[in-house]
Amino acid sequence: xxxxxxxxxxxxxxxxxxxxxxxxxxxxxxxxxxxxxxxxxxxxxxxxxxxxxxxxxxxxxxxxxxxxxxxxxxxxxxxxxxxxxxxxxxxxxxxxxxxxxxxxxxxxxxxxxxxxxxxxxxxxxxx
Numbered sequence: 429x430x431x432x433x434x435x436x437x438x439x440x441x442x443x444x445x446x447x448x449x450x451x452x453x454x455x456x457x458x459x460x461x462x463x464x465x466x467x468x469x470x471x472x473x474x475x476x477x478x479x480x481x482x483x484x485x486x487x488x489x490x491x492x493x494x495x496x497x498x499x500x501x502x503x504x505x506x507x508x509x510x511x512x513x514x515x516x517x518x519x520x521x522x523x524x525x526x527x528x529x530x531x532x533x534x535x536x537x538x539x540x541x542x543x544x545x546x547x548x549x550x551x552x553x554x555x
Contacts, residue, residue, distance in 0.1 A: 430518040432468045443550040450483065451490040455550055456522065458538040461531050463502045463549055465523040467491045474517040487521070493555055495523050501552045508532045 434440045436452045443455035445465050456464040467490060469483050476484070495507040504525035510532060511521050524532055541549075 430472055430516055432466075432516055432518040432520065433472050436468070436470055443546045445550055445553050446490070446494055446555040448490065451487055453490070453494050453523075455546055457546070459541065460534065460536065460538065461504070461525050462539065462541070462545075463498050463504070463523075463525040463553055464539075465494060465498075465553070466520050467494065467523060468518055468520040473519050474513075476511055476513055476519040476521070479519055487519075491521055491523060494553065497553050497555060498523065498525055503527075 431440065435442045435454060445453040445455060447453070450470055451467060452470060453465050453467045456466050467487060469479060469487055471479070471483060473479055479487070491509065498504065498507045502525045505527050508524040508526050508531070509521055510524060512534070513520065526532055530536070
């Protein structure tokens with residue numbers, strides 16, 4: 429069982445942003461920017477492109493709702509969609525609020541936010 433499945437099951441706490449019967453979205457605890465969110469299918473499948481077409485397309489539509497909410501409540505020009513998928517063997521996408529391209533540099537130091545800051549951000553962008 430992956431760490432993401434443990435988060436989905438509630439075994440590990442998370443700052444949940446959205447959930448439905450097929451997908452779960454939560455704040456990245458090592459964010460590149462405030463609001464950096466991970467979107468995962470509840471099906472535990474390692475590689476994004478191994479998802480069946482319905483799950484993959486549904487995941488993008490689920491992510492779009494979150495990104496549109498981010499656009500409306502966060503100070504950002506866009507929300508980047510990034511797929512890396514090597515760090516956890518569970519398909520996922522990153523939604524990263526950005527104002528310039530360097531905001532999506534995974535080599536830069538991650539933000540250090542307090543629990544209160546995470547809760548405030550999660551509440552702002554929750555569906």
